[in-house]
Amino acid sequence: MKRVFSILLLMGAVVLVGGLSFLFFFKFEGTPPEIQKIIINEPVGKKGSLSLEISDKRSGIRSIKVILSQKGKEAVLAEKEYPVDFIWGSKKKRAYLEIRFEPLKLGFRSGKARLGFQIADGSWRNGLKGNTLWWEREILLDLDSPRIVIHSPIHYLSPGGSNLVVYSISEKVSRQGVVLNGHFFEGYTLPQAPGLYFSLIALPLEEKEITQMFVEAEDLAGNKARLPVAYYVRKKRYRHDVINISDRFLKRKIPEFWERYAEVPRGDLLKAFIYINTEMRKKNNTTISKLARHSQTKGFYGDKAFLRLPKSATRALFGDHRTYYYKGKEIGRAVHLGIDLASVARAPVPAAAEGKVVFADYLGIYGNTLILDHGFGLFTLYAHLAGFNVSVGDTVKRGQLLGYTDTTGLAGGDHLHFAVLVQGIFVEPIEWFDPHWIKTRIVEKLPQKVLKHE
Numbered sequence: 001m002k003r004v005f006s007i008l009l010l011m012g013a014v015v016l017v018g019g020l021s022f023l024f025f026f027k028f029e030g031t032p033p034e035i036q037k038i039i040i041n042e043p044v045g046k047k048g049s050l051s052l053e054i055s056d057k058r059s060g061i062r063s064i065k066v067i068l069s070q071k072g073k074e075a076v077l078a079e080k081e082y083p084v085d086f087i088w089g090s091k092k093k094r095a096y097l098e099i100r101f102e103p104l105k106l107g108f109r110s111g112k113a114r115l116g117f118q119i120a121d122g123s124w125r126n127g128l129k130g131n132t133l134w135w136e137r138e139i140l141l142d143l144d145s146p147r148i149v150i151h152s153p154i155h156y157l158s159p160g161g162s163n164l165v166v167y168s169i170s171e172k173v174s175r176q177g178v179v180l181n182g183h184f185f186e187g188y189t190l191p192q193a194p195g196l197y198f199s200l201i202a203l204p205l206e207e208k209e210i211t212q213m214f215v216e217a218e219d220l221a222g223n224k225a226r227l228p229v230a231y232y233v234r235k236k237r238y239r240h241d242v243i244n245i246s247d248r249f250l251k252r253k254i255p256e257f258w259e260r261y262a263e264v265p266r267g268d269l270l271k272a273f274i275y276i277n278t279e280m281r282k283k284n285n286t287t288i289s290k291l292a293r294h295s296q297t298k299g300f301y302g303d304k305a306f307l308r309l310p311k312s313a314t315r316a317l318f319g320d321h322r323t324y325y326y327k328g329k330e331i332g333r334a335v336h337l338g339i340d341l342a343s344v345a346r347a348p349v350p351a352a353a354e355g356k357v358v359f360a361d362y363l364g365i366y367g368n369t370l371i372l373d374h375g376f377g378l379f380t381l382y383a384h385l386a387g388f389n390v391s392v393g394d395t396v397k398r399g400q401l402l403g404y405t406d407t408t409g410l411a412g413g414d415h416l417h418f419a420v421l422v423q424g425i426f427v428e429p430i431e432w433f434d435p436h437w438i439k440t441r442i443v444e445k446l447p448q449k450v451l452k453h454e
C-alpha cells in the first residue's frame with residue numbers, strides 16, 4: 001500500500017514537473033520573434049514599398065505593427081493581429097508582408113524619417129502580452145520629383161528627320177530621355193558638360209505627326225517628372241518608284257544567297273528573291289536597328305557635316321517607296337532606308353565622321369556592311385562594300401578609308417548604300433550632309449567645350 005502510494009506520488013511529481021516545464025519552456029518562453037528579411041527601396045519616394053519576413057518558431061506571431069515617424073509625426077503603415085489560442089499559442093509561425101505606402105499623402109516631407117516595427121509573439125510573458133521585438137531604423141524620404149529644364153529651343157522635325165534636345169535635371173536619376181510618339185530616346189552625358197543631357201531624337205519615316213513629345217526623368221526614389229518639348233512638324237513627301245526585276249538579275253544575284261543562307265527557298269529563283277526582299281530585308285533591318293541603338297563611345301562626333309562618297313551621283317533617296325515587278329506582276333514593296341551613291345566602280349569609301357567600328361560583316365541584302373558609332377546614339381552604315389579596310393573596335397577618323405564600293409548583297413550595280421541611324425531609327429542622311437542643318441540643329445546647342453576634339 002505504502003509502495004503504491006509512493007509510485008503515485010512519483011507519477012504526480014513527474015506530471016507536475018512536466019507541466020511546469022511545459023509552462024516555462026512553451027507558454028512562458030522568452031524568445032522574441034525574429035526578422036528574417038527586410039527589403040526597403042531607398043531612398044523612399046512618393047510611392048514607397050517594403051517587404052518584411054518574420055518568424056517565431058515557439059509561440060507564434062501575435063501581432064505586427066509598422067510605424068513611420070518624422071519630427072513628432074507618426075503613421076501606422078500596417079497593422080496585423082493573428083489569433084492566439086490560450087493553450088497552443090499562435091499558428092502563425094512565419095509571416096510575409098508586402099507594404100505599399102505614400103509618405104507624401106500621409107503628410108511626410110523629404111528628409112530623414114524613422115521606420116519602426118513592433119512585433120509580439122504568443123508567449124504568456126509580459127502579462128500574457130508576449131515577447132515583443134522592437135526594431136527601428138532611419139530611412140531617407142525623397143518626395144520631390146526631379147525638375148527638368150529644356151535648353152534647346154523649338155525642335156523642327158519632318159518624318160524621317162532628326163534633331164537634338166538638350167536639358168538638365170535637378171537631381172541624380174535612374175532613367176531619363178525623350179519620349180516621342182512612344183519611342184524612347186535616351187539622353188547622353190559628357191564629362192566636359194556636367195549636368196547636361198543630350199538626346200538625339202528622330203521622327204520615324206512612317207509617322208507623319210507627333211502625338212506626344214516630352215522629356216521624362218525618374219529619380220533614385222522612383223519619383224517621375226515629365227516636361228513637354230516644343231516642336232514643329234514639317235511635311236515631307238517621299239517618292240514612289242517602280243523596280244522591274246529581270247531574269248538576268250535573279251540568275252546573277254540569287255546563287256550568292258543560296259550559298260550563304262540555308263533559310264532561302266531553293267530551286268525557284270523568284271520565290272528565293274521574294275523571300276530575300278521581304279523576310280530577309282525585315283530581319284536585316286531589325287539587326288541593324290539593334291546594333292545602332294546604344295552608343296558605346298564616350299564623345300560625340302556628329303558635329304561636322306558628314307562626308308559623302310566623293311564625286312558620286314545620287315541613285316536613290318531615303319524614303320523611296322518601291323514597288324517590285326516581275327514580268328508585269330507586283331511581287332513586293334519596300335521602303336528604301338538609305339541613300340544610294342554611285343561613283344566609279346570600286347570607289348574608295350571614306351568614313352562620314354569620326355567614330356568607332358561596331359559592325360563589319362556580310363549582312364543579307366546589304367552584303368558587306370560596316371557600321372560606325374559616332375556617339376549619342378548616332379550611327380552610319382555603309383553597304384554593298386567589296387570588303388573592309390577596318391575592323392570592329394577600330395576608331396576611325398573622319399575621311400578615313402573604310403573599304404571600296406561593290407555590288408555585294410542585293411545591289412544591281414556598283415554603288416554605296418549609305419544609311420544614318422539615330423538610336424535605332426533610320427533617318428534622312430541628307431540632313432547630316434548639310435552644314436547649315438548641322439549648325440542649327442546640332443552644333444549651336446552644344447557647349448563650346450564639347451566641340452574641342454580633332
Ligand SMILES: [Zn+2]
Binds near residue numbers: 336416
Ligand atoms: Zn540602297
